[in-house]
Amino acid sequence: MQKSLDRFKSICNRRQLVGIRVWTVALFCLFVSGSFSVCCAQENDPDGDNDEAFGANVALRGALPRMNRQQMEEYMYGSLGGSKAAFHKLKRESIRRELDRVNSICELTDEQWSKLNEAIEIDIQHIENRITSLLSGHDGKMTPQLLQEMQQKVWQFAAQVQTEKADKNAVWHKVLNSQLTQEQIAKIKSDEDKKLANQSRTAQLKSLLSLQRKLGLNSVQRAKIEEWIGQENYHELDFSRLCKELRSSTTGAEILSPEQLKSLERVPQAIPLPFNRILPAIRIPIPLR
Amino acid sequence: MESVSPLRRGWANAIRIIGFAVAQFVIFVVPAGLLAQGEALGQRIEILGFPGMGQAGNLQLANSKPQLLKQMRGLIQNELTIINGICNLEQTQKQKLVDLAEEDWKAKTNSSIIKRTQEHVYGSIDLDSLAERVVRTWLESVTSPVQLSKYDEELADRMKWRKKALISKMLDILAEKLTLSGVQMTQIEEVLSEKWKDRWFRSLEASFENTSLLPEIKPSWIAPLLTQSQSAALITRDQQMLFGAPQGSVDSPSLALEQRFQAGSAISAEEREGTPDAKKP
Numbered sequence: 001m002q003k004s005l006d007r008f009k010s011i012c013n014r015r016q017l018v019g020i021r022v023w024t025v026a027l028f029c030l031f032v033s034g035s036f037s038v039c040c041a042q043e044n045d046p047d048g049d050n051d052e053a054f055g056a057n058v059a060l061r062g063a064l065p066r067m068n069r070q071q072m073e074e075y076m077y078g079s080l081g082g083s084k085a086a087f088h089k090l091k092r093e094s095i096r097r098e099l100d101r102v103n104s105i106c107e108l109t110d111e112q113w114s115k116l117n118e119a120i121e122i123d124i125q126h127i128e129n130r131i132t133s134l135l136s137g138h139d140g141k142m143t144p145q146l147l148q149e150m151q152q153k154v155w156q157f158a159a160q161v162q163t164e165k166a167d168k169n170a171v172w173h174k175v176l177n178s179q180l181t182q183e184q185i186a187k188i189k190s191d192e193d194k195k196l197a198n199q200s201r202t203a204q205l206k207s208l209l210s211l212q213r214k215l216g217l218n219s220v221q222r223a224k225i226e227e228w229i230g231q232e233n234y235h236e237l238d239f240s241r242l243c244k245e246l247r248s249s250t251t252g253a254e255i256l257s258p259e260q261l262k263s264l265e266r267v268p269q270a271i272p273l274p275f276n277r278i279l280p281a282i283r284i285p286i287p288l289r
Numbered sequence: 290m291e292s293v294s295p296l297r298r299g300w301a302n303a304i305r306i307i308g309f310a311v312a313q314f315v316i317f318v319v320p321a322g323l324l325a326q327g328e329a330l331g332q333r334i335e336i337l338g339f340p341g342m343g344q345a346g347n348l349q350l351a352n353s354k355p356q357l358l359k360q361m362r363g364l365i366q367n368e369l370t371i372i373n374g375i376c377n378l379e380q381t382q383k384q385k386l387v388d389l390a391e392e393d394w395k396a397k398t399n400s401s402i403i404k405r406t407q408e409h410v411y412g413s414i415d416l417d418s419l420a421e422r423v424v425r426t427w428l429e430s431v432t433s434p435v436q437l438s439k440y441d442e443e444l445a446d447r448m449k450w451r452k453k454a455l456i457s458k459m460l461d462i463l464a465e466k467l468t469l470s471g472v473q474m475t476q477i478e479e480v481l482s483e484k485w486k487d488r489w490f491r492s493l494e495a496s497f498e499n500t501s502l503l504p505e506i507k508p509s510w511i512a513p514l515l516t517q518s519q520s521a522a523l524i525t526r527d528q529q530m531l532f533g534a535p536q537g538s539v540d541s542p543s544l545a546l547e548q549r550f551q552a553g554s555a556i557s558a559e560e561r562e563g564t565p566d567a568k569k570p
Binding site: 021024025027028031032093094096097098100101104105190191194195198199201202205206208209210211212213214215216218219222226239240257259263 | 302303306307310313314364366367368370371374375417442443446447450451453454457458460461464467468469470471472473474493496497516518519521522539540541542
């Protein structure tokens, strides 16, 4: 009897042991599969966009007040200069700067100024009306998605407003064109060309300094290469193309030493990056000019 | 011998199995996770525009120290070549100069190179002028004042071009911000040339790729030349723009660590004992 009882106990213990082993293996499998799923998630989201969106949602969750129309308008103008009055002032000044430049070339009369002032007011009013229409679709309920949409719209609009300086459809621009003679328009065009010429000159000098760094030019070489760059607008090329052109040109063969020509053979290609791709998380408000 | 109860033996086995599982996790899963993170970082680097640098297991950041060391040596070699061309050095002077360069270059440039490896200082550490400064120091110790003056003339000529370039860039930015007329641009160029200080030129990158590193213009210098609306815009804080990326300079020369400095026919001796890398194989 005792013997059979002992045997039963040992079987029970063995079953217990088997149970513990089974549970341990099952837990281990769960652990491993969980860890792998985390790794896979990281691989599928290399940019971490989802993380950022998640973070943004967490930051916004529960902190969204119901914004009325006026608050939404303030929010919108906040991105365009701080307030409605500030936006009005900045926009007016940016157009005024354009007109000051024209005035310095053509000397506008008082009558022309008064007409232009009226046109400026119409243009600014037009922009303000567009802001009002942007907000017309919202009834005040604010969700994270809606706020993001609004932010997007404001950013697009701000960029649009900034480039409107060159918008030839602006009323002030049409009024100005109607007031000027062909001769005055030609003068203004010639003045704009000076600005473009300076930009071109800057690029030319930058190319020269880059070549100076790469090749270690002396003063004679610098003067000749500067002249060569300007002749064919080589400064418009990126640095690797510029080096290729210099290597194959007669100027390069004449003024550069064999070592310098050799060092032009292997120039890596630069990939220019816009600012928002370098620091995608930072968003800097676009100021009005 | 004391007998161990089966229950206790069972627990001991369970602990052993859990220990084994944890060990397996540490050996296999953690490295896999790190590799995945490395790949993600690698892809991020690829996205940021460093082609070929984002391979998993082969992560290299731009402006890595070995790359900068080669660039520094390349810049010094360029200076030595120019000196060889303009200073009429004797053979013994050349030999002294290249030996001195080989012995001293790392000690003189190491701290700046270490700073330059950090991306946030992009543009504020100028390796070009560093090379000019250190080479001038070596040249001073081996040449006569007459020979040195020729190199000084060369440096002054370079600064003349740098001045032209930086003022032209500043004018571009001001013309865009203030809507300057052609006449105003000419007047402001004159003012900037008059007020010029050599320290305004911080580096090629600072001049052309990062507007936050451009020299500050005092409003009082140019305000008399501006209209009221332009003056208002002048004091408005502008958006800081980074036009390029801290991806290393494509226009930098390069000289490998194994290659020796050279000035004409004079070639530097091997690095002497006591220099940081002399004991390395």
